[in-house]
Amino acid sequence: xxxxxxxxxxxxxxxxxxxxxxxxxxxxxxxxxxxxxxxxxxxxxxxxxxxxxxxxxxxxxxxxxxxxxxxxxxxxxxxxxxxxxxxxxxxxxxxxxxxxxxxxxxxxxxxxxxxxxxxxxxxxxxxxxxxxxxxxxxxxxxxxxxxxxxxxxxxxxxxxxxxxxxxxxxxxxxxxxxxxxxxxxxxxxxxxxxxxxxxxxxxxxxxxxxxxxxxxxxxxxxxxxxxxxxxxxxxxxxxxxxxxxxxxxxxxxxxxxxxxxxxxxxxxxxxxxxxxxxxxxxxxxxxxxxxxxxxxxxxxxxxxxxxxxxxxxxxxxxxxxxxxxxxxxxxxx
Amino acid sequence: xxxxxxxxxxxxxxxxxxxxxxxxxxxxxxxxxxxxxxxxxxxxxxxxxxxxxxxxxxxxxxxxxxxxxxxxxxxxxxxxxxxxxxxxxxxxxxxxxxxxxxxxxxxxxxxxxxxxxxxxxxxxxxxxxxxxxxxxxxxxxxxxxxxxxxxxxxxxxxxxxxxxxxxxxxxxxxxxxxxxxxxxxxxxxxxxxxxxxxxxxxxxxxxxxxxxxxxxxxxxxxxxxxxxxxxxxxxxxxxxxxxxxxxxxxxxxxxxxxxx
Numbered sequence: 001x002x003x004x005x006x007x008x009x010x011x012x013x014x015x016x017x018x019x020x021x022x023x024x025x026x027x028x029x030x031x032x033x034x035x036x037x038x039x040x041x042x043x044x045x046x047x048x049x050x051x052x053x054x055x056x057x058x059x060x061x062x063x064x065x066x067x068x069x070x071x072x073x074x075x076x077x078x079x080x081x082x083x084x085x086x087x088x089x090x091x092x093x094x095x096x097x098x099x100x101x102x103x104x105x106x107x108x109x110x111x112x113x114x115x116x117x118x119x120x121x122x123x124x125x126x127x128x129x130x131x132x133x134x135x136x137x138x139x140x141x142x143x144x145x146x147x148x149x150x151x152x153x154x155x156x157x158x159x160x161x162x163x164x165x166x167x168x169x170x171x172x173x174x175x176x177x178x179x180x181x182x183x184x185x186x187x188x189x190x191x192x193x194x195x196x197x198x199x200x201x202x203x204x205x206x207x208x209x210x211x212x213x214x215x216x217x218x219x220x221x222x223x224x225x226x227x228x229x230x231x232x233x234x235x236x237x238x239x240x241x242x243x244x245x246x247x248x249x250x251x252x253x254x255x256x257x258x259x260x261x262x263x264x265x266x267x268x269x270x271x272x273x274x275x276x277x278x279x280x281x282x283x284x285x286x287x288x289x290x291x292x293x294x295x296x297x298x299x300x301x302x303x304x305x306x307x308x309x310x311x312x313x314x315x316x317x318x319x320x321x322x323x324x325x326x327x328x329x330x331x332x333x
Numbered sequence: 334x335x336x337x338x339x340x341x342x343x344x345x346x347x348x349x350x351x352x353x354x355x356x357x358x359x360x361x362x363x364x365x366x367x368x369x370x371x372x373x374x375x376x377x378x379x380x381x382x383x384x385x386x387x388x389x390x391x392x393x394x395x396x397x398x399x400x401x402x403x404x405x406x407x408x409x410x411x412x413x414x415x416x417x418x419x420x421x422x423x424x425x426x427x428x429x430x431x432x433x434x435x436x437x438x439x440x441x442x443x444x445x446x447x448x449x450x451x452x453x454x455x456x457x458x459x460x461x462x463x464x465x466x467x468x469x470x471x472x473x474x475x476x477x478x479x480x481x482x483x484x485x486x487x488x489x490x491x492x493x494x495x496x497x498x499x500x501x502x503x504x505x506x507x508x509x510x511x512x513x514x515x516x517x518x519x520x521x522x523x524x525x526x527x528x529x530x531x532x533x534x535x536x537x538x539x540x541x542x543x544x545x546x547x548x549x550x551x552x553x554x555x556x557x558x559x560x561x562x563x564x565x566x567x568x569x570x571x572x573x574x575x576x577x578x579x580x581x582x583x584x585x586x587x588x589x590x591x592x593x
Contacts (some may be wrong), residue, residue, distance in 0.1 A: 260572020279586035324488035
């Protein structure tokens with residue numbers, strides 16, 4: 001009997017040798033419930049933060065799919081992305097605010113409109129879910145929206161760049177010559193920072209439309225706000241980015257608190273890692289953004305939006321390698 | 334509260350496992366290298382070893398054939414939702430979905446040689462040797478639905494194996510002596526927390542001689558346990574802390590980068 005136990009413990013020693021091959025800097029995440037590479041998370045947070053600071057978008061449309069891809073459960077990925085969005089937009093927004101390139105008044109009107117749009121979006125979402133066509137509607141409208149916005153911006157900004165090269169001088173900026181269709185509406189307000197005196201109505205409507213689309217499609221909508229403000233209201237690019245970041249910040253704070261209390265899926269350690277990368281990346285993004293000319297900025301944003309659109313189009317058009325997907329695993333509590 | 338409840342169940346199981354069964358020809362004693370796997374910040378997975386000793390009963394004629402040992406490990410049960418995509422004109426969308434309830438979120442089948450050589454299908458079904466024996470769906474109403482269910486079941490088994498949540502290892506059991514063995518349980522980093530049951534059966538020539546149950550608990554400790562607990566018990570403060578941390582870090586980054 002004793003001899004047998006000796007033999008067994010000898011065997012155990014052999015097993016242990018196999019176990020101790022180190023696996024880099026792995027960090028166990030308490031809510032996501034899996035270990036992930038620390039540097040991968042820092043790097044991804046930084047890359048998305050850079051894009052956020054540069055374009056005035058939240059970046060959730062990049063970060064959330066990435067987190068799901070590396071194994072984070074979908075609710076945790078969605079909820080934790082909102083923390084990263086809050087952090088990278090706050091650091092960018094402060095910088096723009098100090099450079100007087102943040103229109104708080106405009107942002108506040110957009111947020112007010114956004115609230116109305118969100119409520120309408122939730123009602124629409126539930127109605128469509130009852131009818132069972134939700135996924136088709138969402139996927140198709142997402143792709144259509146991205147491709148058309150990106151395509152139009154691409155054509156416009158390339159045109160502007162070409163015109164500029166031909167003329168050799170300052171091109172007609174994206175605004176200033178267009179007939180302001182919103183000039184004659186009631187409730188005119190002056191937005192000093194944006195150098196704009198317009199009716200509050202179209203801004204409210206824009207906020208509502210973005211809020212509606214964002215809720216139905218599950219996206220923040222920053223990359224729709226930015227082109228809309230540039231093209232419809234002819235606001236200077238840097239003010240657009242700053243104001244968009246401010247609006248995104250407010251949305252992300254609300255989203256984090258709702259996710260944290262209702263779905264309880266916010267992973268604080270995952271958030272911390274992503275945020276540290278994100279705030280540094282965002283600072284570099286803001287800096288880079290300030291050196292870009294308006295049409296260069298619009299071209300790059302157009303390419304980004306097109307790339308995201310193509311990625312989602314490929315997902316539904318390309319034949320999937322695997323027809324079955326595990327979408328959720330819930331432990332029984 | 335939940336933890337202590339689990340622990341009590343676990344102790345009870347151990348006690349039951351240790352009770353002698355005088356009617357059986359063979360006795361088996363099993364012990365585990367650990368009864369609690371603690372998840373800390375640097376957790377990337379664990380290995381648990383079960384040691385077992387099969388005692389021959391002198392009153393029975395010694396069997397000529399060697400013993401076979403098969404172990405199954407069931408993690409905490411849960412619900413798994415599976416989607417199936419299909420073509421809709423030019424695009425691919427989700428066409429059907431199935432929900433499997435009571436599925437062990439970790440499952441391992443450990444043996445020293447392929448299961449087909451150890452036990453027949455009836456025995457495998459009776460001992461639930463394989464995740465497929467846990468994938469129960471309501472009885473199909475039509476032939477087509479039956480085919481569909483089978484497709485989903487096959488996909489579940491394949492995908493869970495790819496994810497590392499279902500393991501079939503025909504070399505995880507080592508017979509050190511004809512009556513002494515070890516079974517290695519590999520827990521991946523994403524193993525769910527909760528109670529894990531190990532059922533070890535000893536067979537000879539396809540006949541089940543004895544089955545013993547044991548178990549261990551996987552739980553978060555230290556900072557991970559603290560945070561997971563806070564997220565559930567104090568969700569408001571937890572969310573507020575998270576968002577304040579994000580804003581503070583954003584502000585700090587701003588100050589650091591302001592200099593130049």
